[in-house]
Amino acid sequence: MSADIDGTGIDGARVEGTGVEGTGMVLARGTVRIDVESCKGCYLCVTACPPGVLTMTTERVNQRGYPYPELHAGCTGCRRCAQVCPDFVFEVWKYDAPVEIEAGTVEGSALHRDVSPLRDEKH
Amino acid sequence: MTTPAMHLVTEFKPKLLQSAEHVLCPGCGHFVAWRTVLDVVTELELKPILLAGHGCYTQLMVQTDLDSLQCLHGRAPAAATGVKRMLPGTPVITLQGDGDMVTEGLHEVLHAASRGEKITALLLNNGVFGDTGGHMTATTVVGQRTKTSLEGRDPDVHGHPIDIARLLAQIDGAAYVARGAVNSPGMVERTRRMVRRALELQLEGAGFTFVEILTMCPTGWFVPTPQGPDYLRDSLMERFGIGEHKAPATS
Numbered sequence: 001m002s003a004d005i006d007g008t009g010i011d012g013a014r015v016e017g018t019g020v021e022g023t024g025m026v027l028a029r030g031t032v033r034i035d036v037e038s039c040k041g042c043y044l045c046v047t048a049c050p051p052g053v054l055t056m057t058t059e060r061v062n063q064r065g066y067p068y069p070e071l072h073a074g075c076t077g078c079r080r081c082a083q084v085c086p087d088f089v090f091e092v093w094k095y096d097a098p099v100e101i102e103a104g105t106v107e108g109s110a111l112h113r114d115v116s117p118l119r120d121e122k123h
Numbered sequence: 124m125t126t127p128a129m130h131l132v133t134e135f136k137p138k139l140l141q142s143a144e145h146v147l148c149p150g151c152g153h154f155v156a157w158r159t160v161l162d163v164v165t166e167l168e169l170k171p172i173l174l175a176g177h178g179c180y181t182q183l184m185v186q187t188d189l190d191s192l193q194c195l196h197g198r199a200p201a202a203a204t205g206v207k208r209m210l211p212g213t214p215v216i217t218l219q220g221d222g223d224m225v226t227e228g229l230h231e232v233l234h235a236a237s238r239g240e241k242i243t244a245l246l247l248n249n250g251v252f253g254d255t256g257g258h259m260t261a262t263t264v265v266g267q268r269t270k271t272s273l274e275g276r277d278p279d280v281h282g283h284p285i286d287i288a289r290l291l292a293q294i295d296g297a298a299y300v301a302r303g304a305v306n307s308p309g310m311v312e313r314t315r316r317m318v319r320r321a322l323e324l325q326l327e328g329a330g331f332t333f334v335e336i337l338t339m340c341p342t343g344w345f346v347p348t349p350q351g352p353d354y355l356r357d358s359l360m361e362r363f364g365i366g367e368h369k370a371p372a373t374s
Contacts, residue, residue, distance in 0.1 A: 035135060035143075038144065040150075041149055043349035080308035083159075083308045085155070086147065087154070088140075096128040
């Protein structure tokens with residue numbers, strides 16, 4: 001549970017290592033949907049991810065100004081990100097049979113929605 | 124490209140939580156612990172009454188779809204006594220922080236335990252008063268930095284921390300006493316089993332059940348959020364240890 005496995009810098013350096021870099025096809029057994037606007041950028045998911053396929057954004061932030069995780073090819077659907085996330089950012093899916101997907105960021109894993117700065121009418 | 128067949132493993136939030144949005148700090152361990160508790164409650168198909176004290180975790184109670192009651196500092200086990208005696212068939216869970224349970228109202232939990240009240244007391248222990256600004260509590264470990272012990276807790280000046288789980292384990296009325304943590308997925312899983320065992324024993328009427336959960340408070344500890352889990356492991360976990368301090372023999 002080291003904070004700097006695979007070179008994950010606390011200052012937001014990009015992760016280099018398995019599942020994140022490289023080209024070609026990667027086998028994935030699961031996938032996650034990331035509710036980007038709920039994230040507060042705490043990095044707990046990045047350090048908890050066994051295959052190391054989650055990285056934090058370095059140049060983009062969500063509407064509340066926090067960096068957020070991005071999914072790269074190679075997720076195993078192990079649920080650990082969801083278990084340690086304090087902000088309920090992850091929804092975990094498992095493929096019935098492993099699928100091959102292209103290396104790099106997984107298309108469609110991040111959910112973007114509109115968040116009003118003053119939250120909503122309930123407040 | 125066709126979408127490959129897949130099935131949902133984990134939803135965004137537990138069903139019992141009304142909203143996933145909360146105002147607690149980034150990297151806070153309270154909602155990690157609470158998700159674990161709510162998962163167990165859903166698994167066992169319980170409809171417990173929840174009694175919470177004062178602290179950051181009061182937000183958990185507000186957002187949870189359970190009948191709940193907010194109690195004065197430390198008084199949750201005392202109020203739970205009344206609830207449980209009037210509604211003996213209803214599971215009762217109390218939720219307290221270390222400042223609330225150990226510093227402000229320690230005697231309430233000790234007496235509830237010695238009376239053997241059939242409730243489950245949960246303690247979210249992070250070693251600081253998070254809600255009121257991050258000062259020292261009775262469970263702050265020696266050497267830990269807080270706002271009122273800037274050079275680290277010094278036994279000569281501030282005294283020693285109270286090991287509440289070990290204290291409660293000595294009391295005859297306590298049936299189950301355990302300590303878990305939420306600093307890693309493995310620990311979360313271990314804690315989930317402890318909470319489940321505690322609730323099962325409450326349903327069996329075994330007596331007072333207690334689970335302490337060590338949680339991260341990066342804001343109160345002055346550490347960056349990614350270092351929170353490691354700091355927890357090296358400070359609170361190192362001092363207190365993880366495991367079951369008291370459990371009935373399994374048949």
